[in-house]
Amino acid sequence: MTTSNILLQCLLLMAVVSLTVTALPPIPDPLSKVPNIPNPWLTFKNFSGCHMGENRTGLASMKKYLNDFGYLPSPLSNSNFSDSFDSEFQDAILSYQRHLGLNTTGYLDDKTIETMVSPRCGVPDIINGTYTHGRHLYTYFQGNPKWPTSTRDLKYALIATSASTIDVATLSDVFARAFSRWAAVIPMNFTETTSTVDADITIGFYNGSHGDGEAFDGPLGTLAHAFSPTDGRFHLDASETWIASGDVTESSSDVAVDLESVAVHEIGHLLGLGHSTVEGAIMYPTLTVRTRKVELVQDDVSGVQNLYGSNPDFKGVAPAGVAGEMDSSGSGEIIRARMGLGVAVTFLVLTFLY
Template sequence: MLSFLINPISLYLIISLLITHSSSTMVQSHYHDHDHHHKHPHVWHKFNKLLNSKKGSRIQGIAELKQYFHHFGYYHHILPNNNHTKIPFTNKFDDHLEDVVTRYQQIFGLPKTGTLDESTISLVMSPRCGVPDHNIINKNPRPTSLLHGVQHYLYFPGQPRWNREIPINLTYAFSPQDMINYLSMPEIRGAFARSFSKWASIIPVNFLETQDYDLADIKIGFYSGDHGDGDPFDGVLGVLAHAFSPENGRFHLDAAETWTVDFKSENSKVAIDLESVALHEIGHLLGLAHSTIEESVMYPSLKPRERKLKLRVDDIAGVQNLYGSNPNFTLGALLEAETSSSFHCIDHLRDTFHMLASLAAFLVICLCL
């Protein structure tokens, strides 16, 4: 009788430990990719020392974090009443920073703690596009079709687009001087051609490579540091690239990154997929701002050794709202994009199911003992 009473209690404790361990493993695996490359020095690695900072904290580096949030449109300088001189950023975690962190967490679906917890610091440290998130901060979600309850795509202020007769023909060219030499030109050209082709398949816009760099609509180059456009690059795994809204056409990539078109031939843990970044920045060239959907091509961050090569429903709907649909684009392609965007969630559910199935089998064995 005693063993009958002990076994359920022991079993309960074992199950509790298993569930706790499984939950911990799932959370750790969610941030593993972020943490993995943060072991390597890079421009935003310094923010790791701010982990668990909260309102009232005073730590060296908070001023730089405020500058980071200011650059991407979240944190605004406070101006004194008597003049227009900006107050320098301080290392105090003040009320304004707490509001900024909370808003940042809300925008990207993180727990709204107002503190620099692990998930927040992980996202802040992730390499990303240099285009600010102004329109994400001020967005008002709009209801849409049955495929999506809410639209998350956004535009630049004034909703600029290439204002030409449909179908639109845009030329692009690579800088004769500002390129990288460890990838061949056929590899670089191939990555960009595939990226342009993906956008051209859904809207009535054709992209044609030209050798005339000066007259090209879109000008592509790799640059280091301050390169004359007012938005200097910052080094390894910080800002990866930036592109300007229509009809500017400038597309700049950070030459400090380790760019690749094939992860099988590039072993660097900080390698960045060129085609994925090209696909994202072309969205900006067409007029799209950032999306808050992580699976979307227009999501601002991209981890090292990550590939994001499929346009999602939000990307498609956003750009078609600007230019209309390619006559050859079908509803089936839209449904395929929506279905494939759910694969990540399905994989996670599948892992959870396997865990629960194993636990159930364990329970049956224990009860039969």
């Protein structure tokens, strides 16, 4: 075979290979489907498996997390948390696991890490070293604050909506449904008013620092906060992807938050309820993104009725998985707490897992 023939065959082979490669589908990028979602606690995944006696760089940030939610006392003045997994930190982990219904392993197992990296309601599960349980698994704020017996007709006003992309009429419908779910079980009425002077409860959307000492932190993280009785302030983070109409479970956004679900939870705080350890309860501290959770369960009902009594028309709570959505009219129907001057600031953050 001549040199020219060999060269020709090589050229033909290169052409075939080129055409074959061109025809193949592109190799998918394994990172292309990973959502670019902010989460201030994702670094906690680096501590999976960490246990007593270890020292991990950055563990101090998890100690700060447990301190924020009431499980770990602040370090001595002018000092910072250490990166050591000491006995005090182990006690805090055990307490956290018990309160969130996790296995009490005493170390940072995968389920505990998964729960801790989930955005959640920011109300401390333990306030000033204690929390008050009712007869079941619901809790109250320290001192059991509630609206007085003489106040059974509460008025609420939407006072700051310009930062929200949702029209006021739709917001009114959402909050009316959220309030009506609690009104269905206790002898209390909630009515929207346009007068801030007459309002017992005020609701608004804000960005970042907004004057109450508890700045919002952008998408996810802290979603909303409210004050315990009888302050009545209820603030929502305007930077969230709030879903107020349609099915949030079908949203194309990886950070979609169901507004009514958040509102029902926060109203529970406005009425004086703390967090429940019942995972299916409205007052459980976590809520998954793109999830709708608006039905009160027995633990929510027992807790609020213990404060205010029962609505005479209340017929009881249907078993989980039986009750459907309430009608659109509402008929039949996430905290950091600072106990200064009897007021507890409550925060709601969303649970996001991926």
